[in-house]
Amino acid sequence: MAKPEDMHQCQTSNCGYIYNPDKGCKKGKVPAGTCWDDLPEDYRCPVCGASKKMFKPLAGQTPVDRC
Numbered sequence: 001m002a003k004p005e006d007m008h009q010c011q012t013s014n015c016g017y018i019y020n021p022d023k024g025c026k027k028g029k030v031p032a033g034t035c036w037d038d039l040p041e042d043y044r045c046p047v048c049g050a051s052k053k054m055f056k057p058l059a060g061q062t063p064v065d066r067c
């Protein structure tokens with residue numbers, strides 16, 4: 001189970017997509033178990049297309065997996 005600080009949430013308005021390293025991201029073709037730091041720099045939010053820079057650690061928030 002990923003800790004909240006291991007998950008990252010997209011910070012763009014109207015999105016809120018959360019990357020969970022336990023599950024990876026099917027839409028982004030990221031295999032389960034891939035740490036955030038191991039994602040390619042050109043990884044994009046599968047919902048809105050935002051770059052990694054638009055994501056922030058989820059620590060302290062209620063995890064909601066949307067992948």
Ligand SMILES: [Zn+2]
Pocket residue numbers: 010011012015016017045046047048049050
């Ligand atoms: Zn997004």
